[in-house]
Amino acid sequence: MTRTAFVNARLLDPASGYDQTGSLLVEDGRIVDLGPELFKDGIPEGVETVECGGKVLCPGLVDMRVFTGEPGAEHRETLALTSQAAAAGGVTTVIVMPNTDPVIDDVALVDFMERRARDTAIVNVHPMAALTKGLKGQEMTEIGLLKEAGAVAFTDGDKAVANAQVVRRAMSYAKLFDALLVQHAEEPSLASGVMHEGELSSRWGLTGIPAAAETIMIERDLRLMELTGGRLHIAQISCEASVEIIRAAKNRGLPVTCGVSAAHLQLNQLDIQGYRTFFKLSPPLRSEQDRQALVAGLADGTIDVIVSGHDPQDADVKRRPFEEANFGAIGLETLLAAGLALVHSGDVPLARLLDTMTHVPADLLDLGTGRLAAGLPADLILIDTDMPWQLKPEALKSVSKNTPFEDRRFQGRVLRTIVGGRMVFVHGEED
Amino acid sequence: MSSPETSPAPIFPHRHLIGIEGLSPQDITALLDLADTYVEQNRRIDKKGAVLRGRTQINLFFEASTRTQSSFELAGKRLGADVMNMSVGTSSVKKGETLIDTAVTLNAMHPDMIVVRHQNSGAVELLSQKVSCSVVNAGDGAHEHPTQALLDALTIRRRKGKLQGLRVAICGDILHSRVARSNILLLHTMGARVRVIGPPTLMPTGIERFGVEIFHDMKKGLEDCDIVMMLRLQLERMAGSYVPSQREYFRYYGLDYDKLAAAKPDALVMHPGPMNRGVEIDSAVADDIHRSLIREQVEMGVAVRMAVLDALARNLPNDPSIAETAK
Numbered sequence: 072m073t074r075t076a077f078v079n080a081r082l083l084d085p086a087s088g089y090d091q092t093g094s095l096l097v098e099d100g101r102i103v104d105l106g107p108e109l110f111k112d113g114i115p116e117g118v119e120t121v122e123c124g125g126k127v128l129c130p131g132l133v134d135m136r137v138f139t140g141e142p143g144a145e146h147r148e149t150l151a152l153t154s155q156a157a158a159a160g161g162v163t164t165v166i167v168m169p170n171t172d173p174v175i176d177d178v179a180l181v182d183f184m185e186r187r188a189r190d191t192a193i194v195n196v197h198p199m200a201a202l203t204k205g206l207k208g209q210e211m212t213e214i215g216l217l218k219e220a221g222a223v224a225f226t227d228g229d230k231a232v233a234n235a236q237v238v239r240r241a242m243s244y245a246k247l248f249d250a251l252l253v254q255h256a257e258e259p260s261l262a263s264g265v266m267h268e269g270e271l272s273s274r275w276g277l278t279g280i281p282a283a284a285e286t287i288m289i290e291r292d293l294r295l296m297e298l299t300g301g302r303l304h305i306a307q308i309s310c311e312a313s314v315e316i317i318r319a320a321k322n323r324g325l326p327v328t329c330g331v332s333a334a335h336l337q338l339n340q341l342d343i344q345g346y347r348t349f350f351k352l353s354p355p356l357r358s359e360q361d362r363q364a365l366v367a368g369l370a371d372g373t374i375d376v377i378v379s380g381h382d383p384q385d386a387d388v389k390r391r392p393f394e395e396a397n398f399g400a401i402g403l404e405t406l407l408a409a410g411l412a413l414v415h416s417g418d419v420p421l422a423r424l425l426d427t428m429t430h431v432p433a434d435l436l437d438l439g440t441g442r443l444a445a446g447l448p449a450d451l452i453l454i455d456t457d458m459p460w461q462l463k464p465e466a467l468k469s470v471s472k473n474t475p476f477e478d479r480r481f482q483g484r485v486l487r488t489i490v491g492g493r494m495v496f497v498h499g500e501e502d
Numbered sequence: 503m504s505s506p507e508t509s510p511a512p513i514f515p516h517r518h519l520i521g522i523e524g525l526s527p528q529d530i531t532a533l534l535d536l537a538d539t540y541v542e543q544n545r546r547i548d549k550k551g552a553v554l555r556g557r558t559q560i561n562l563f564f565e566a567s568t569r570t571q572s573s574f575e576l577a578g579k580r581l582g583a584d585v586m587n588m589s590v591g592t593s594s595v596k597k598g599e600t601l602i603d604t605a606v607t608l609n610a611m612h613p614d615m616i617v618v619r620h621q622n623s624g625a626v627e628l629l630s631q632k633v634s635c636s637v638v639n640a641g642d643g644a645h646e647h648p649t650q651a652l653l654d655a656l657t658i659r660r661r662k663g664k665l666q667g668l669r670v671a672i673c674g675d676i677l678h679s680r681v682a683r684s685n686i687l688l689l690h691t692m693g694a695r696v697r698v699i700g701p702p703t704l705m706p707t708g709i710e711r712f713g714v715e716i717f718h719d720m721k722k723g724l725e726d727c728d729i730v731m732m733l734r735l736q737l738e739r740m741a742g743s744y745v746p747s748q749r750e751y752f753r754y755y756g757l758d759y760d761k762l763a764a765a766k767p768d769a770l771v772m773h774p775g776p777m778n779r780g781v782e783i784d785s786a787v788a789d790d791i792h793r794s795l796i797r798e799q800v801e802m803g804v805a806v807r808m809a810v811l812d813a814l815a816r817n818l819p820n821d822p823s824i825a826e827t828a829k
Contacts, residue, residue, distance in 0.1 A: 270708030274523075276623035276645030276680060279707055346624030390602050392622030394643065 074098045075492065076114050080123035080453065082106075084130065084443035085422045086430035095128060097449040100492035104445055123453055126486060129425055130441050131163025131194075131450035133432040134406060136306055136330060136378035138228070138399065139165075140471075141187065143172025147471050148383040150184075153403070154192035156381070156468040158496035160404040161485035163194050163450035164433070164440060169201040170228035176201035176212045181220040193495040194488075195450065197438070199224045202241055202252060208232050211241045215248050223436040226253035226306065229353055229382075229398070231288060233259050238292060242301030251435060253304045256288040256313070257354060265394050267340045267357040275346070277393060280355050282310040289313055293320050293327060304435060305329035307380060309354035311364035318373040328435060329373075331365050332380035333402055333409035334475055338362070342475065348389045348396035349475050352380070369427065370419045376435070377427045379406040383471030400475045404467055409476065411456060411483035421456065453487040460484050510553070514813035518630045518637040521646035522687040530655065530692060537656050537802070537809035544580065544805055553812050554583035557614040562604070563589045563640070564620045569775055569800070570640050570649075574617045577807035581815075583615070601625055602632050609633040614818055615811060618642070623680075636814040638807075644678050650774055651684035653806040655692065657799050658729055661770060666693035671723055671765070672714075673699040674733035674755060674782050677706050677744075681774045682733055686712050699723035700755060703744045704735075720755055724764040732757055732773045732783050740781070748781050758784040762793070770795050 078094040082105055093107035096118070114120055134157065140147035148156075150167075157165045167184065169175035175184060175198050188196035200222035204210045214225055225245065232238050232254060245252055261284035266272050268279020289305055293316070296303055308314065308329050320327050334352060339362045342350045350356055368374040382399030389396050402409075410428065413419040433441030440450050462479050464472040488496035513532040516525075543549060559578040563571050571587065578585040588608075599607075601620070608616060613635050618626045623643030630637035641647040659665055670689050676682045676698050689696045696714045698705065710716060717723030724730060735751065745751045757771065771787055771794045779785045788794055 268707050270711045273706035273708050273712075274683070276643045276683060278644075281707075346627060387600070390600070392601060392620065392625035392628055392643075394622045394624075 072099055073492065074118045075121060076110060076118045077121045077123050077128055077451070077453070078110060078114070079125055080128035081125055082443060083127050083422065083425065085425040086442045088422065089443065090422070092125065095443070095451075097489070097492045100449055102443065102445055102447050102449050105443060121487070127454045127456055128451060129454065130429040130443055131452050131488060131490065132161050132407060132428040133164040133166070133436075133438065133441055134162045134379050134381065134403060134428070135166040135376060135432045135436060136332070136380050137165045137167050137403065138170060138382040139167045140383055141171065142183070147385050148469055149191070150187050150196065151191040152469060153381070154188075154194045154196060156401070156403040157194045158488045158490070159468050159485065160379070161407045161452040161454065161488055162379070162403055163452065163488060163490045164438060165194055165196050165403070166223060166436065167196060167198050168226065168228035169199055170206065170230070174201050174206050175199075175222075176204050176206070178213065178216050178220045181217055181222050185221050194490050195440075197221065197223045197436070199226050199228075199253060201225070202227050202232055203237060206230050208234055208237060211237065211244065214241070214245055214250050218248050218250050223438065224251040224253050224304070227255065229255055231255045231257045231259055235291060235295065239295045239299060242295055242303065243299040246299070246301050251302065251304055253306050254288070254292055256285050256292065256305050256308070258284045258287045261287065265351060265355075266343055267355045269340070269358065271340055271343075275343075282312055282357065282361070285310060285354055286312045286316060289316050293325060296325055296327060302326040307332050307335070307354055307378065308365070308374065309335055310357050310361040314364045314368035314373055318368070321373065328375040330376040330378045331369060331374050332378055333406050334380065334400055335362065336365055336369065336377070337409050337412060338475055343393075346393040348391065348393055349400055349473050349477070351393060351396055351398050352400055353398040366413060366418050369413070370423065375427065376432045377406070377410055377424075379403050383469050384473045385471050389473050400473050401467070401469050401471060402474070404469070405462065405474065405476045405481070407454070407485060408481035408483050412481065414456070415482050449489055449492040451489040452485055454483065455486050456483045458482070458484040510816055512816045514817065517814070517817060519648050519810055519814065520627050520630060520637065520639050522648045522651050522684045522691070523646065525691065527691055530652070530688060533652055533806070533809050533813060534656050534659060536813060537652070537806045538660075540805035540808040541660075541802065544801070549580050550582065551580060552582040554578065554581035554815055557583040557815060558612065559583045559585045559615040559617065559811065560608055560611075560613045561585065561587045561617045561640075562608065562619070563587070564618075564625075565590070565641070567619055567641070570619065573800070573803040574638075574640060574807050577804050577811055578615070580804070581808055581811055583811070601629060605629045605632040609635065614815060636818060638810060638814065641680055644680055644683070646684045647680040648684050649803070649807055649810055650681050651688040652810070653799060653803040654685055654731065654772060654774070655688055656802045656806050657772065657795050660802070661795065662728060665689065668694045668728045669697065669726055670694050670729040670731060671697045671699055671727040672731045672733065673720065673723070673757065675704045675735045675739065675744075676700050676709065676733070677704045678736070678739070679733050685731065686714055690714075697723050697727065701745055720761050721764040724761060724769075727765040727769050730757065730762065730765055730769055730771045732771065734774065734776065734778060735782050737778065737781070752781055756780070756782055756784060757787055759787060762787060769793070772796065772799060774799070
């Protein structure tokens with residue numbers, strides 16, 4: 072029996088609002104007790120002790136939008152490396168997208184991912200399965216069997232399912248298994264561009280993607296939800312209008328949820344200036360007004376989760392003219408720090424920020440984690456919310472260095488990451 | 503006005519010419535003044551100068567272009583440079599080499615100038631970051647085509663005596679046109695008043711924030727204009743995707759005498775070429791020697807490109823012995 076005591080920690084459980092200085096005991100990978108009274112009479116023999124110095128000890132982060140290179144593009148990133156990046160970023164559960172080669176659209180592939188994760192990953196990894204076979208947007212996958220095998224949700228990843236009839240039927244059928252559908256909301260016929268459509272795209276001679284490409288798809292899918300009674304999660308929204316649409320839909324009582332990437336909360340289209348392909352994201356970075364609306368939507372609860380949208384792309388596909396470069400940026404190691412910037416700027420309280428990265432995504436995906444409570448797996452992180460640091464690409468775990476936060480100064484850093492009671496990352500001890 | 507041979511002093515405070523954006527009125531005037539001297543030189547029997555003697559110029563064209571490439575080639579040769587043409591058909595780009603690899607490879611050959619045309623916006627800027635010589639943008643995607651704007655400005659200035667205060671209409675496919683973008687920037691910088699005319703489907707989003715007036719009715723847009731600049735409309739864009747048909751386009755946006763009559767009586771017509779006769783411009787207007795500057799634009803093109811190459815070369819590290827021979 073291994074026992075670890077985390078003492079003198081600011082215990083923060085966003086789900087319950089609990090926020091007290093105290094200790095937490097982990098036994099055989101699970102939280103067994105916590106509180107200010109614990110160890111009042113001293114720590115028993117044989118318990119490993121971690122002095123937390125009053126720093127925040129909270130549930131580990133759940134990142135529900137991560138693209139990995141395995142299988143098929145291991146040169147971009149293996150599952151092992153994805154998990155190491157996650158650990159360094161305080162992410163204890165990574166949800167990988169089915170956009171691999173081969174596509175995760177079959178029970179055997181879900182099994183493969185689970186096996187690879189068990190053998191090589193140092194954090195929890197769960198796959199979302201494809202919603203349509205081969206991500207082709209035509210025929211739905213075996214939603215029931217895939218869910219039984221361990222798929223936590225169904226999505227075509229960075230591809231929108233454009234055919235309304237396909238979405239309608241999948242939404243309706245998914246109710247059988249209470250399976251969550253995740254849509255990349257972007258009407259493909261309007262989204263042939265490479266950046267936000269507006270004055271800047273015109274000045275730079277780049278084809279634009281209008282905000283309407285996103286809002287049209289969201290509004291269509293909301294109608295399909297009303298038609299079918301199904302539920303839906305919009306993977307990432309990027310503009311003010313989408314925030315308003317989702318807010319109104321929630322007010323109507325529709326079971327819609329949505330996410331936003333940490334990059335979209337911190338950056339806008341101006342960062343592209345000079346044709347910098349590390350800022351080529353899907354959905355695109357939009358205007359400052361849009362960014363501010365996303366921050367407001369996060370603060371008021373319209374936006375449910377923050378994701379990294381982690382998408383490793385190597386130099387071969389990024390060091391190209393903007394139009395030819397691939398979309399995507401890595402983000403696992405900057406997810407928390409980019410989020411904390413909103414806490415330091417006074418836009419979002421710490422507990423609200425942590426909501427969106429812990430129990431809310433965990434509940435959406437029915438993971439049974441994301442809380443500080445006795446009996447739950449000890450997926451924890453210890454955070455210094457103020458520690459200043461600067462992002463150096465060479466210090467990143469990922470082989471692909473496509474971060475939009477190069478040289479960025481952050482405030483707040485993960486000190487320790489614990490997955491199932493195992494210390495998988497300790498700041499300052501990495502190689 | 504001093505000739506370039508006797509005055510090799512730097513006149514242009516930039517290492518590359520990537521776009522009109524970022525150029526001051528002084529920068530533009532300096533290039534146009536220098537180009538004026540080359541117009542004279544090009545009309546002489548002995549057209550050969552030596553300011554680029556010993557220099558190597560590479561024309562790297564990823565997109566086919568007869569007119570611009572030959573204009574740059576002639577410009578370099580008339581200044582005494584060794585000019586090498588590389589086009590996509592014969593280069594390793596077809597074998598999958600990336601733009602950056604191509605840039606690094608060419609850079610190892612120690613060129614002094616690389617003139618680049620590429621189908622992607624921003625590609626020329628990207629290439630310029632990877633080489634140690636000067637880079638001239640000969641057109642990148644829908645972004646900029648700075649030497650076209652400069653030659654248009656030279657043409658106008660020589661005919662109208664100024665740019666300031668002139669009313670210039672740019673007509674047609676503004677959306678896809680790098681010529682339009684560079685011209686809007688240049689004319690705006692030099693104090694001309696710019697109008698853009700075309701159907702809404704061929705207008706870029708946010709064009710109203712470029713400091714131009716927007717017209718969809720061509721006759722109204724041409725009223726009081728001193729200069730009418732026509733743009734090429736690629737034929738495949740006229741098959742229902744942006745406009746319904748060629749004949750409908752010509753009806754509303756093709757320049758004929760009827761529409762031209764709305765402009766000032768002495769308004770002059772320009773076109774960057776190659777023209778689609780009967781699509782965006784009526785042949786009679788295009789060939790009217792009293793109204794059309796189209797052939798003059800080609801002549802000014804060589805002079806302007808000589809001025810650009812000369813001005814950039816003056817900023818390059820110099821070998822004193824070469825400068826001496828050039829005198």
